[in-house]
Amino acid sequence: MRVKRYVVNALPEAVTKIRTDLGKDAVILDTKEIKVGGFMGMFRKKKMEVIAAVESNPPKPEPPARKAPPEVHAVVEQILQTAQRSGASSTTVMEPPPAPPHMQEPRGTFESQERRSNTEQFIINEIRDLREYMVKLTKQQNDLHHLSEEMLQLKDRLKQQELDDEWINKLMDALQEAQQHENRSFERDELWREARSMMAGWLQPYCKDAQISSEARVVHFVGPTGVGKTTTIAKLAAEQTIKRGKKVGFITSDTYRIAAVDQLRTYANILNVPMEVVFSPMDLPKAYKALEGRDLILMDTAGRNFRSELHVSEVISLLHSNEPNETILVMSLTGKTADMSIIAERFTKYGIRKVLFTKLDETTVYGAILNLILNYQLYPTYLASGQNVPDDIERFRVNAYLDKLLGDGEHE
Ligand SMILES: Nc1nc2c(ncn2[C@@H]2O[C@H](COP(=O)(O)OP(=O)(O)O)[C@@H](O)[C@H]2O)c(=O)[nH]1
Ligand SMILES: [Mg+2]
Structure with missing residues (x-):
C-alpha cells in the first residue's frame, strides 16, 4: 500500500x-x-x-519535476500570448501606459521599434525567471512529499506509543515549521533527531532534579492499589541508606490491608530501619517523635480506588508534617492511560507535583509518561523497572526515556 x-x-x-x-x-x-x-x-x-x-504496484506516476503543474502551463501560455501580441503592437500589459498623444511618436520610427524589442526581451527574461522559479517550486514540493512519508512514520510510532494527539500534532507542526524555515526537507535521521530534541526541550523543565528533594525530611508515597508503593519505598530506603548514608525511618498508614504492615515491616527488618504504624492523623505526632533521630522519613499509604474523591481526600488528610516534606504520586505504567489521567488530576488538585513511574519492565508503550508530565505539570523522579529490591529503580533521565519512546534506533 x-x-x-x-x-x-x-x-x-x-x-x-x-x-x-x-x-x-x-x-x-x-x-x-x-x-x-x-x-x-x-x-x-x-x-x-x-x-x-x-494498493501497492499502481502505475508509476510521472516524476512531477519534469512536468509542470497545469497552473504553470496556464501562466506560461498567457505570457507567451502577450509576447505574441506585443510583436504585433507596441502596447503590452508589461509596458508602462502609453504617453499622452502630444508626446507620442509616429508609428514605425526607430525609437518605437527599439521599445518593442526591449519589451520582448523583458518578457523573455520574465519567462525564463518564471520557469526557473517553477522548477524550483516543483522540486520543493517533491521534497515535501518525500518528507511526508518520513513524518507519517514518526507519527505512527508516536501514536502506537499512545502519545496524546495534542502532543503529536504540536510536534508535527513544529517539525514542519523548522523545515520551512530552512527551506528544505529533513532526512529521516535528522527528522527523528529534531523530534527528540524538541520533546527533550518540552520535558527538560520538569526533569532538573529527578529525585527525592535533598531538603525534604518527610516523603509521602501515594497512589492506586498495587502500583508498587511499598516495594519502591524499600528500594529508595536502600538507596538513601547505602548511597547517601542517611538514617531512614518508615511510617505506614496502610492499615487497610492486614498483610500491608507486615510487608513493610519485613523490609524494615532487612534494611534495619525503624518503623511506626499510624491508624489516623492523630497518631502522626507520636510517630514523628519516635523517629526524631532519623534524617529521612518515608511514609507508606494505603492504595485505594482514587477515582473516588473521598478516598483521595482521606489519604491527603494523613499527609501533615511540620517538617520540610514532599509527596510523590506513584503510578504503574501498566495502568490504562485514561485512568492514569484521572488519578493525576485528582492528586494534582491537592498540589502534588512529583510522580514516580513503576513497572517499566512490563510495558513497551511509554507515551503516558510524557502525557502525564506535560498535561499535569508533574515532575518525574524515578523509574522502577522490576521486583528486585533494591536494584530495579533509577532516576528519571530524559534521554534514556526518549530512547524508549522513539524506539532507540529501531527506525534506522
Ligand atoms: N514488574 C514490576 N513489578 C513491580 C514493580 N514494582 C512493584 N512491583 C510488584 O507489584 C506488586 C505490588 O507491589 P506493592 O509494593 O505491594 O504495591 P503497593 O500496593 O502500591 O504498595 C508486587 O508484586 C511487586 O513486586 C516494578 O517496577 N516492576
Ligand atoms: Mg503497599
Missing part, C-alpha cells in the same frame, strides 16, 4: 492531485484541518491535510 499526504487549500484540489499521483483507485483515509507557516506562531494559514492511499 502506498500512502501519501497532501496539504491543500480545499479538498477538490487534493482529489485532483491524488488522481494524478496515485491513480483512480486511490482512497482518502483521513482529512483534517491544519495550520502552516506563520511567524512565531502568528499569521498561520489554515490548510487541509489529506491522507490518501492506494
